[in-house]
Amino acid sequence: MEGCATLGSAARRPTSVLARWYRFTLRWPVFPGFVLSLLVLVGIFAPWIAPHSPTQASLLDRITPPAWYAEGSSKYILGADHQGRDVLSRLVYGARITLLVASTVIVAAGVLGMTLGMLAGYIGGIVDELIMRGVDVILTLPLLLVALVFVIAFGQSIFLLVGLLAVFSWGNFARQVRGEVLQLRTMDYVALSKVAGAPTMWTIYKHILPGVTSTVTIVASVAAGGVIMTEATLSFLGAGVPPPTPSWGSMVSEGRLYLTSAWWIAFFPGLAIFLVVMSLFFFADWVRDRLDPRLRQLM
Secondary structure, three states, rough: HHHHHHHHHHHHHHHHHHHHHHHHHHHHHHHHHHHHHHHHHHOOOOOHHHOOOOOOOOHHOOOOOOOOOOOOOOOOOEEEEOOOOHHHHHHHHHHHHHHHHHHHHHHHHHHHHHHHHHHHHHHHHHHHHHHHHHOOOOOOOOHHHHHHHHHHHHOOOOOHHHHHHHHHHHHHHHHHHHHHHHHOOHHHHHHHHHHHHOEEEEEEHHHHHHHHHHHHHHHHHHHHHHHHHHHHHHHHHHOOOOOOOOOOOHHHHHHHOOOOOOOHHHHHHHHHHHHHHHHHHHHHHHHHHHHHHHHHHOO
């Protein structure tokens, strides 16, 4: 009997470990956190991680397969593209561009959208009407067509790309923050601040801003994935990051002509875009669950 009990406990132990690990992954964003942390580290330390120059071409090494192929070389772990450039090095430096564009756009659009959204929701009246009509105009304009027109008129530029993405991204922040402020301004502590004669900007900073922080965090997490996807799309169409600077979108565009003979040129940057955007959406869901008291009780 004792032997049977020992075998039963041993059989149950792996199941309990797996169950605890499963609950841990549900409670904390393990996979998204790993992918996003890897993106940040690779983007920051790209010059020390990349084994080769991302722009140096070698026609003798063009279309070199990855290292695990019989025809491959350990010099190019993920293979070389149609110009003999190292795919891994371009992937690493592309992570730096993705991190730079996404972080700059989210910070700029978040600050602008949050400020205008708080003013629209708190002041109301003509200010609210003007800001919300501006949001409607921004959200209805086709970003891809506008970007193509600007590139034709002014040429490719990373500053132009960041500016366009920031202009087209602040509307979602403003709309979400305005809806939150419309509820917060009816709270008793906001009314007491008005009665006490506090300046409008002080009331917004002291009482309204802390209440919209969670909303801005969730919107920023979702918007970051959209920004990365849009930047990759624009680079794919030739309206994004100017060459020869490596970008995941432009790498996919360059590799689309070699899908049958050199699939690795487009596959690895496409996989990187997929993993990063998916991780950002998963992380946004986790942030929403953690910051919403109603959903937090179910975790």
